[in-house]
Amino acid sequence: MNRPVLLATALVGVGMAAAAAEPARDAIVAAYSRQAQNENQAFDGFSTARGERLYLGPHTGGNTETPACATCHTFDPRAPGRHVKTGRAIEPMAVSVNPRRFTDAADVEKRFTRDCPNVLGRPCTAEEKGDFITFLINR
Amino acid sequence: MRRWLVALIITAGGAAGAAASGLERVPAIAHPATAKECGECHMAFQPALLPAGSWLRIMDGLADHFGEDASLPADLTASIRAYLAANAGRSGDPKITRITEQSWFAKEHRFRSAVWQRPEIKAKSNCLACHPRAEQGNYDDD
Numbered sequence: 001m002n003r004p005v006l007l008a009t010a011l012v013g014v015g016m017a018a019a020a021a022e023p024a025r026d027a028i029v030a031a032y033s034r035q036a037q038n039e040n041q042a043f044d045g046f047s048t049a050r051g052e053r054l055y056l057g058p059h060t061g062g063n064t065e066t067p068a069c070a071t072c073h074t075f076d077p078r079a080p081g082r083h084v085k086t087g088r089a090i091e092p093m094a095v096s097v098n099p100r101r102f103t104d105a106a107d108v109e110k111r112f113t114r115d116c117p118n119v120l121g122r123p124c125t126a127e128e129k130g131d132f133i134t135f136l137i138n139r
Numbered sequence: 140m141r142r143w144l145v146a147l148i149i150t151a152g153g154a155a156g157a158a159a160s161g162l163e164r165v166p167a168i169a170h171p172a173t174a175k176e177c178g179e180c181h182m183a184f185q186p187a188l189l190p191a192g193s194w195l196r197i198m199d200g201l202a203d204h205f206g207e208d209a210s211l212p213a214d215l216t217a218s219i220r221a222y223l224a225a226n227a228g229r230s231g232d233p234k235i236t237r238i239t240e241q242s243w244f245a246k247e248h249r250f251r252s253a254v255w256q257r258p259e260i261k262a263k264s265n266c267l268a269c270h271p272r273a274e275q276g277n278y279d280d281d
Contacts, residue, residue: 083180083181085180085261085262086261086262086264086265087259087260087261087262087265087268088179088180088181088182088265110211113208114207114208117208118207
């Protein structure tokens, strides 16, 4: 038995939750992709680089206290964040350290609905939502 | 005998002072939707910390929740509203929606402004900065 197989076998137990959650995340990304195509004929897939720029900012137009997603979530999405107003701890955004991220469609949409106006001063497009998630899947 | 009596009175007085608000121990939240939805941006505050009138004002004004849009689907709002009202505290001013502006809160938190400005505190509503068991309804550690 080679090492990757051994490793994979060992990880089956601990990896169950994360592995089981992936189809839900894929479905959320697929739904935003369909929506992005409807919003923009020229849409040609989500971009990690655009997602990173969106995450890091800084942006103008939103709440001056929150010029970027990174304001609360920190510049390293693998680190825990902190709500800028209340001090509430926020679980890391990066899927690599927090596999439960982006697995509940209603929760994901609720957070975008609340946070995009705070940061950008407007709702996010479906392309921006998909870029954002794609960036954090790859972190 | 007299000295004992004085000691007894002081002890009793101290105990009454510490329990002045009666809110050092409150029941933990026993409603998963309330714990989840109210605990995303701040600690989910236990229903006993505000009277029913305050909770109804809060739950009827989520679109402007202290300057934030905290709207929820109507059925979820109704369920959380009912739980908070049914388990609300009996004291406090129902016209005041901020826990930190209730008179008992000020009496229990007489600190210099420099204390409130410590970076780990950030906001008066950040109970957990000083009460590590606050989420279990335990504020009895000062």
